[in-house]
Amino acid sequence: MSETKEIIISTDKIHTDQYLVNMGPQHPSTHGVLRLLVSLEGEVVHHIQPHVGYIHSGIEKMCEAISYPQIIHLTDRMDYLSAHMNNEAVALCVENALQVEVPDRVKYIRTIMDELSRLASHQLWWCVMGMDLGALTTFFYGLRDREHILDIFEETCGARMTVNYNLPGGLMFDIHPNFQKRVKDFLKEFKTKLPEYDELLTGNVIFRQRVDNIGHLTLEDAIAWGVTGPSGRGSGFSCDVRKHQPYSAYPMVQFEEKLDTKGDSFVRYRLRIEEMWESIHIIEQLIDNIPEGDYAVKMKGVIKLPEGEFYQRVESARGEFGVYIVSDGKKNPYRVKFRSPGFSNLFALNKMAAGHKIADLVAIMSTLDLVIPDIDR
Amino acid sequence: MGFNIYDFTGMTHNMHVSFMEHMSPLMTTIVEWTIIGVCYLLFIALFGLFLVYAERKVCAMFQQRMGPMRVGYWGLLQTIADFIKLLMKELITPKGVDKFLYNLAPFIIMIATFMAMAVLPFAKGLQTLDFDIGVFYVTAVSSIGVIGILIAGWSSNNKYSLIGAMRSGAQILSYELSVSLSLVTMIILAGSMQLSVIVEGQRDAWFIFKGHVPALIAFVIFLIAGTAETNRGPFDLAEAESELTAGFHTEYSGIKFAFFFLAEYINMFIVAAMAVTVFLGGWMPLHFGSLESFNHVMDFIPPLVWFFLKVGGVIFLIMWFKWTFPRLRVDQILTLEWKYLLPINLVNILLMSLVVLTKFHL
Amino acid sequence: MNGLFEYIKTVFKGVGTLLTGMKITGSYFFRPWKHVTQQYPENRETLKMFDRFRGEVIMPHNENNEHLCTGCGICELNCPNGSIEIISMSVLTEDGKKKRAIDKHIYHLGMCTFCNLCVKACPTGAIIMGQEFEHAVWDRTKLTKVLNLPGSKIAQGVKE
Known part of the structure; x- marks a missing residue:
């Protein structure tokens, strides 16, 4: 309680007719242990101060003590919904530092896995979005479809969420013999399920009232706060790393970077649905053309990076995920920094939600697609 | 008593008459009120519990789930178990x-x-x-x-x-x-x-x-x-x-x-x-x-x-x-x-x- | 008058979208056989994990109680969180030389993150990932396991 009082004194903006509500750390709609200090005027949100760090696990510091292949398995646990992308970022960073060229097969499989996890992540986001707005049934429909992707992951990678499938120089295993068939079956089924998502939620008049023209984020603000991913692209910020700095097999596939300039909640929602279609499109281009070859290059038993600083960014499901490694030539990095998309996106929340109602705050927060371990690391 | 599933008027009337025969009017009123009260209490408790069960099953069906399945046949006793749990909980x-x-x-x-x-x-x-x-x-x-x-x-x-x-x-x-x-x-x-x-x-x-x-x-x-x-x-x-x-x-x-x-x-x-x-x-x-x-x-x-x-x-x-x-x-x-x-x-x-x-x- | 038409149109459009949503949920309600719930403890017989599923690290032994582990300690080095401890001993081979061999391959299941790096690094393929996933125990000391069975020895012909 003493902390709350301090804030009242330090912030001149808060008047006597406003009151502070702690949303979180235990709150159903913060998806974890995020704490928002919300100052309210009746139902209207005046100011939001996010407090992070409740699930801080010190991953960056832990990385300084372990070797590069071991770092990858820790990145699974940050943004657990885009584990493949995080893995790939570290793997690519190490490969670029050592100037190792991986076979095309690896690139293709990595890209397919990326898009599959983007689909899974967006599915979970969709069902949670519905749940935050009070439509609980969407939650089960989304999870039902996500289960198929997790099955694919489990069959090929051995785990459902913490996959740890990438290694510096390639992959942990080759794909499972059933992989292609399973992916194609899933895509065929999911293409019939995705229009259902639209019918159930996108078109719904109550849903549209809840998200249309709510939570505007201007292009300037999006750039200033570093909002990336579908949230940033909804404001017209062309920030798709897959397009601007292609990695893996992205240069070889055709896809569109979905952009919109309106910047409200509905646009952020719609872009994610459209991204799902794009992901399906990308996977379809790759799944039949996986080239033959090795699934990994032979790397040294102990990987040592040359002295220097290395940065690699990838497009995770939430936005731009970056890995920054400072190496002093040993087998452990000197310093590792992860640029997590959720952290930057979260702090633009105040810009979007101030002036709206509590219910809108919840809706806006779910359009940002926050994953708390990704924010706290 | 004249029980008739299609028309309860006779039954309630007969009950009233037989009560009146044996008791004073005040007693009759008290007894009748008690019976009615108990009936409503029982109905609310049982039907409420059934509705909670029905809601859980219905929403499960909408969501392609099965709902409560563990307590009793198809989870029929689930809400009763929940109710007992609520009764025993601390009133904070x-x-x-x-x-x-x-x-x-x-x-x-x-x-x-x-x-x-x-x-x-x-x-x-x-x-x-x-x-x-x-x-x-x-x-x-x-x-x-x-x-x-x-x-x-x-x-x-x-x-x-x-x-x-x-x-x-x-x-x-x-x-x-x-x-x-x-x-x-x-x-x-x-x-x-x-x-x-x-x-x-x-x-x-x-x-x-x-x-x-x-x-x-x-x-x-x-x-x-x-x-x-x-x-x-x-x-x-x-x-x-x-x-x-x-x-x-x-x-x-x-x-x-x-x-x-x-x-x-x-x-x-x-x-x-x-x-x-x-x-x-x-x-x-x-x-x-x-x-x-x-x-x-x-x-x-x-x-x-x-x-x-x-x-x-x-x-x-x-x-x-x-x-x-x-x-x-x-x-x-x-x-x-x-x-x-x-x-x-x-x-x-x-x-x-x-x-x-x-x-x-x- | 135009406004009135607009008003009526919004009402009907809104009701229409609501009915579309109800159609979706209703269609699933009346197809109860399509439910996706798996009743877990009941379906133990049919529930089979994928062969690559990473449940725990195990060390397979053959019928002569022999394993493939040489006690080299590479798995211990590769483990990111110290779940594996190798206690080695030296044994005398037939030609009288001293040779390192495994005494105890200690595996702390409670610390393991199932990253597969130890299995990947093992030069002889002595340890693999098992599919067992029901790891709940009453006492955390039971999570510390010795992977090589008592009295087991290394199989013939395994080179370091």
């Missing part, structure tokens, strides 16, 4: 609450529920009170519940509870209007506010068929407004678990929470029962004008079965809403009432008056 009184009001609120809600139950006609002769202003009484009594919600939210010393209670106050006050007006539409058609007369008036055809389009519109409006009155999704703003954790009953635990929980389900039953009584012919069987043999078969089904079948159907519809739609925002809920339901309702009353005046109805 948080620091800084207004103790008297905090403990009073659940009872007010339960009392409102009991009072509304009193006039519902379950079957012919199975009605405790038959006021000549029955419809008016139900609408009046059902709004007592909001006082309980407001008290609960205010006395809990919790900001979430307070917001929830205030939302609920604004919501129920507005939707009261629509509930009453849609009932008024039907009263014009029925020509009486007495529930038994209203049911009796639907002997040849239910009012929803009798009143053509205006009756249908009134039915839809009554369902929407009734759902809003019971604080159920998509109008569950007062609870809004993703925004306000649990709204007005955040701080309640144990049996006090169970009261709120039970009251919500019984209120749903009352709304459904009112809809059935006023629009769908109460306990009257389904009759079509000239199909004599069909009507005869329908007559064979006891009125109690008819009543609960129809109530079940309406409750299913309410559950279907809840498990499909997102929740509205507090200003949108008022927009819906004042900009859409109310004007449509007023026009609808006019239409119904025209229908009745021109004797266009069946």
